[in-house]
Amino acid sequence: MVESTRGRIQAVALELFTENGYEKTSLREIAERLGVTKAALYYHFKSKDEIVSSFSEDRLARLDEIIEWAESQPPGLERRQELLARYADEFFASNHPSVMRFFEQNQTVVKTMSAGMGMRDRMLRVASLMADDVDDPTEQLRAALALFAVHGSWFAIRQELPIEERKRVALDVAEDLWRPRISP
Amino acid sequence: MVESTRGRIQAVALELFTENGYEKTSLREIAERLGVTKAALYYHFKSKDEIVSSFSEDRLARLDEIIEWAESQPPGLERRQELLARYADEFFASNHPSVMRFFEQNQTVVKTMSAGMGMRDRMLRVASLMADDVDDPTEQLRAALALFAVHGSWFAIRQELPIEERKRVALDVAEDLWRPRISP
DNA sequence: ACCTGAACACCGTTCAAGT
DNA sequence: ACCTGAACACCGTTCAAGT
Numbered sequence: 001m002v003e004s005t006r007g008r009i010q011a012v013a014l015e016l017f018t019e020n021g022y023e024k025t026s027l028r029e030i031a032e033r034l035g036v037t038k039a040a041l042y043y044h045f046k047s048k049d050e051i052v053s054s055f056s057e058d059r060l061a062r063l064d065e066i067i068e069w070a071e072s073q074p075p076g077l078e079r080r081q082e083l084l085a086r087y088a089d090e091f092f093a094s095n096h097p098s099v100m101r102f103f104e105q106n107q108t109v110v111k112t113m114s115a116g117m118g119m120r121d122r123m124l125r126v127a128s129l130m131a132d133d134v135d136d137p138t139e140q141l142r143a144a145l146a147l148f149a150v151h152g153s154w155f156a157i158r159q160e161l162p163i164e165e166r167k168r169v170a171l172d173v174a175e176d177l178w179r180p181r182i183s184p
Numbered sequence: 185m186v187e188s189t190r191g192r193i194q195a196v197a198l199e200l201f202t203e204n205g206y207e208k209t210s211l212r213e214i215a216e217r218l219g220v221t222k223a224a225l226y227y228h229f230k231s232k233d234e235i236v237s238s239f240s241e242d243r244l245a246r247l248d249e250i251i252e253w254a255e256s257q258p259p260g261l262e263r264r265q266e267l268l269a270r271y272a273d274e275f276f277a278s279n280h281p282s283v284m285r286f287f288e289q290n291q292t293v294v295k296t297m298s299a300g301m302g303m304r305d306r307m308l309r310v311a312s313l314m315a316d317d318v319d320d321p322t323e324q325l326r327a328a329l330a331l332f333a334v335h336g337s338w339f340a341i342r343q344e345l346p347i348e349e350r351k352r353v354a355l356d357v358a359e360d361l362w363r364p365r366i367s368p
Numbered sequence: 369a370c371c372t373g374a375a376c377a378c379c380g381t382t383c384a385a386g387t
Numbered sequence: 388a389c390c391t392g393a394a395c396a397c398c399g400t401t402c403a404a405g406t
């Protein structure tokens with residue numbers, strides 16, 4: 001099975017960027033791992049940024065699909081649940097939350113890079129949909145927490161746990177955020 | 185009121201590091217803002233890292249105080265509430281969540297820098313105390329979410345809101361995480 | 369089409385030297 | 388004690404040149 005140089009660059013870059021950080025990873029490092037020169041990378045990509053954009057594209061597209069679907073549904077508990085479930089599926093897709101974890105790790109980059117801003121826009125849109133587009137501060141924060149439950153289930157649980165279980169825990173905790181409480 | 189060069193370096197660095205990212209901010213930039221040369225910074229600090237350590241120290245010390253206090257208390261709802269309240273006070277201290285926001289923004293740096301690892305350790309300890317040192321995955325995630333409610337109240341609420349109100353919303357939402365629910 | 373070698377301006381860091 | 392100027396190796400990026 002032969003993989004294109006372009007594909008191999010993307011894979012190695014994603015791994016190193018996520019593990020050691022975007023800025024701390026040099027193109028020399030990536031090139032060396034692939035047995036080519038730094039300059040070779042510039043044949044396949046216009047810039048270091050563009051490597052990130054390239055492996056972010058399909059994830060962004062998938063998020064767009066999820067958002068479009070949610071917008072076509074009537075607001076309410078059911079939409080919130082299904083939206084979060086789809087988001088979690090996407091987050092844990094391909095057995096490792098690779099691209100999503102890259103953005104989580106490289107918050108700084110999100111601010112300046114175009115792909116980062118694209119991801120940020122989507123996250124805010126999902127959060128807003130989770131809050132049923134309501135402006136109440138409490139509901140906005142609750143929506144953000146529900147989203148964060150998915151991300152947090154990846155690193156906030158200390159013991160080894162299969163992905164399916166992590167997803168289950170995340171969705172359970174998130175669902176609780178909207179369940180009515182016994183008044184004090 | 186004359187401020188020491190050392191202090192001015194710290195202030196400018198904190199601002200730029202938080203706003204534009206640690207890696208994207210060059211020492212030349214900092215030096216220029218202060219009207220000195222790059223090399224002058226090395227008279228006051230051993231390295232770029234050390235600037236971060238220097239302005240992190242008192243925050244870390246304050247977190248240690250909070251952690252020590254919590255460890256002296258019996259576990260339970262009351263401890264969790266008071267612990268989070270103190271954490272929120274610390275987070276919003278000095279009118280701008282400056283140092284805490286730096287660490288939030290520079291996740292990548294947290295992994296490699298010593299000050300970052302110090303902050304990470306404290307956060308995990310607080311999260312663990314919030315979960316009453318219980319190992320149940322659901323409780324661990326809930327504890328992380330409660331902590332995140334404080335951080336999230338800073339950026340997840342779209343409208344302008346005074347700090348006191350943000351804190352209130354954060355603590356309310358966090359408290360809800362442990363309130364018993366009406367069974368389905 | 370795919371890649372190299374050499375050059376560019378810029379980065380963090382060091383150090384001898386100045387006051 | 389406090390700071391400068393010049394140098395170091397390394398970075399992302401460009402480009403003419405090779406196959």
